[in-house]
Amino acid sequence: MKSSVKKIIANTIEQHNEELRAISIKIHDNPELGNREFDAFRLLTDYLETKGFKVTRGVAGLETGFIAEYSNSDKGRRVGFCSEYDALPGVGHGCGHNLIAITGLACALAIKALFDHKITKGTVVLFGTPAEESTSGKITYVLNNEVQSRVDAALMLHPMATDSLYARFLALDSLKVEFFGRASHAGMAPWNGINAVDALMQGWDNMSMMRQQTLSSNRIHGIITDGGKSANVIPDYASAAFYARSLTRDQLVELKVKLENCFKAAAISTGCEVKLTWAASGPIEDVFQNDTLTSAYREYMEEEGIKFATRVEEEQIVSGSTDMGNITHVIPATHPCFGIHTTATNHTYEFAEAAGTEQAHYDALLASRCLARAAADVLLDSAVLKSAVADFKKGKQ
Numbered sequence: 001m002k003s004s005v006k007k008i009i010a011n012t013i014e015q016h017n018e019e020l021r022a023i024s025i026k027i028h029d030n031p032e033l034g035n036r037e038f039d040a041f042r043l044l045t046d047y048l049e050t051k052g053f054k055v056t057r058g059v060a061g062l063e064t065g066f067i068a069e070y071s072n073s074d075k076g077r078r079v080g081f082c083s084e085y086d087a088l089p090g091v092g093h094g095c096g097h098n099l100i101a102i103t104g105l106a107c108a109l110a111i112k113a114l115f116d117h118k119i120t121k122g123t124v125v126l127f128g129t130p131a132e133e134s135t136s137g138k139i140t141y142v143l144n145n146e147v148q149s150r151v152d153a154a155l156m157l158h159p160m161a162t163d164s165l166y167a168r169f170l171a172l173d174s175l176k177v178e179f180f181g182r183a184s185h186a187g188m189a190p191w192n193g194i195n196a197v198d199a200l201m202q203g204w205d206n207m208s209m210m211r212q213q214t215l216s217s218n219r220i221h222g223i224i225t226d227g228g229k230s231a232n233v234i235p236d237y238a239s240a241a242f243y244a245r246s247l248t249r250d251q252l253v254e255l256k257v258k259l260e261n262c263f264k265a266a267a268i269s270t271g272c273e274v275k276l277t278w279a280a281s282g283p284i285e286d287v288f289q290n291d292t293l294t295s296a297y298r299e300y301m302e303e304e305g306i307k308f309a310t311r312v313e314e315e316q317i318v319s320g321s322t323d324m325g326n327i328t329h330v331i332p333a334t335h336p337c338f339g340i341h342t343t344a345t346n347h348t349y350e351f352a353e354a355a356g357t358e359q360a361h362y363d364a365l366l367a368s369r370c371l372a373r374a375a376a377d378v379l380l381d382s383a384v385l386k387s388a389v390a391d392f393k394k395g396k397q
Helices: 002-015 019-028 037-052 097-114 136-143 196-213 249-270 291-303 326-330 349-354 358-380 382-396
Strands: 054-057 064-071 077-083 122-128 153-155 158-160 171-180 217-227 238-246 274-279 336-337
Touching: 002 019, 002 097, 002 358, 019 037, 019 054, 019 097, 037 064, 037 097, 037 122, 064 097, 077 097, 077 291, 097 122, 097 158, 097 358, 136 326, 153 291, 153 358, 158 358, 171 196, 171 249, 196 217, 196 249, 217 326, 238 249, 249 274, 274 349, 291 358, 291 382, 336 358, 358 382
Parallel strands: 077 122, 077 153, 158 336
Antiparallel strands: 054 064, 064 122, 171 238, 171 274, 217 238
């Protein structure tokens, strides 16, 4: 049975190779920012409909979000994949989301082929998740129960410089800081003013010194979004945007309190009022890799000749953040990374260039074959899903 599954998956993805390559390049060469991925959205949803998927557009109030489903039984098990397709400001597809888009497509098509060949029964769902780099569309899907109500397990791939299974993706929350002071003539009567920029700078200094007393895995970084309008006016308003990241959600809670106190203290010392606003949708969770699903993917990648570092070595690698983490905390899920033969790091021009190469396309489809086989295990063997659920529950204890 496993050999038949492997053959069908490989043949299906190969049959769609040229179509997938064309979709990837169209998305790559026309980068669109989060929640504005209109061309990629149309391209993906129209393609899925031609392949027999039932497509629902505008999911959970997200204009460029979609869910594509195919089922040959309402009694079988259900697997889901994720496609991303947003780009970064100025850098384009420096995170390779054009490749993530087609790995989701490839896996969904491969599982559909297993249904059409009557190898197994069940449902496959492709979640089109917009704005991963900005407003985190997957969080909205989770909050609206779109993921956990539709699938028993979720799987997603991400391109990187190297292949990895257990690199740490950080929990993240975003903070908007606003200071309110009092304007005055900077030369004639500065003593009548309350300087909002001074408060922001003092809070920034507090934050910088506080880093020494936080875990080395914590990350805090930000930008000034409003630093006044004229050098000759004591600014009555200043604002900044920050990201706070930690290895786990619990560590993030602790870090957020410390960060808030940095700016509250600055407000007291300068006489300003301060307003602190965290992301309305809530934080991005750390990625909780499901051992059963991840081990299956590893086995199939190693069959293809891919080598991985040990888990202990991989867990020393601190990566970025992804809203896939939120999905991993509500259902069994895996989020491995595949190398695309580059030394460039994500979110760079060099990585964007690499993401458009033939080699990266080959790497993406190789990883897709292996992820689809891991998903097929869930559909074919009830013991696999049982094990994945047990891993998930164990991690929640």
